Amino acid sequence: MRFLRHLFQNNSAWAAEITRKDPDFFNALSSQQAPAHLWIGCSDSRVPANEIVGLLPGEMFVHRNVANVVVHGDLNCLSVIQYAVDVLRVRHIIVCGHYGCGGVLSALRDDKLGLVDNWLRHVQDVRWKHQDQLDELHTEAEQHDRLCELNVVEQVVNVAQTTVVRDAWSRNQPVAVHGWVYGLRDGLLRDLGMVITSPEELLVKAKAAREGVSA
Numbered sequence: 001m002r003f004l005r006h007l008f009q010n011n012s013a014w015a016a017e018i019t020r021k022d023p024d025f026f027n028a029l030s031s032q033q034a035p036a037h038l039w040i041g042c043s044d045s046r047v048p049a050n051e052i053v054g055l056l057p058g059e060m061f062v063h064r065n066v067a068n069v070v071v072h073g074d075l076n077c078l079s080v081i082q083y084a085v086d087v088l089r090v091r092h093i094i095v096c097g098h099y100g101c102g103g104v105l106s107a108l109r110d111d112k113l114g115l116v117d118n119w120l121r122h123v124q125d126v127r128w129k130h131q132d133q134l135d136e137l138h139t140e141a142e143q144h145d146r147l148c149e150l151n152v153v154e155q156v157v158n159v160a161q162t163t164v165v166r167d168a169w170s171r172n173q174p175v176a177v178h179g180w181v182y183g184l185r186d187g188l189l190r191d192l193g194m195v196i197t198s199p200e201e202l203l204v205k206a207k208a209a210r211e212g213v214s215a
């Protein structure tokens with residue numbers, strides 16, 4: 001109860017296995033990190049960022065919260081993006097949602113779960129914005145899937161609207177913002193076809209992605 005021994009056992013086995021493959025791995029990583037990717041994903045325990053894309057420690061900077069939301073005034077998320085872009089100089093920012101997201105479903109159903117409802121208001125903003133499109137879908141499952149996608153689309157837009165990313169683009173620092181959705185049922189990623197590398201591209205790609213077509 002107090003010590004979670006099995007997790008420490010797992011940890012020593014994991015560290016031993018990595019060291020067996022590359023004796024200098026931890027030594028080299030301890031002096032610096034130079035990840036090329038920033039992952040912004042859901043806190044859901046079934047969507048472990050590094051694992052599903054096969055990246056090792058040191059290869060991806062990660063920020064996760066309930067329903068992978070990027071809020072303009074969230075100092076936590078903004079600080080992660082700023083550090084990743086300005087200091088680590090990541091090339092790619094990936095917003096990855098997932099089908100079957102409980103946070104998105106709660107926003108869709110207007111569930112009452114407590115404090116988290118306030119956070120999920122941001123997903124409800126996405127829902128209200130696209131209510132006409134969601135109304136055209138016949139089942140809740142279809143609406144849920146689509147809202148998971150639309151939530152990613154709007155969070156990609158929010159990333160691309162940050163002063164951090166705008167400033168990087170204005171000084172010609174290459175940063176691409178991607179929108180992906182992960183499938184819990186098959187373990188596969190789906191690219192929403194929304195790669196944004198400039199303010200001009202944002203306008204075109206956001207319109208297409210909101211309508212559900214790849215630009």
Ligand code: CO
Nearest residue numbers: 042044101102
């Ligand atoms: Co989720």
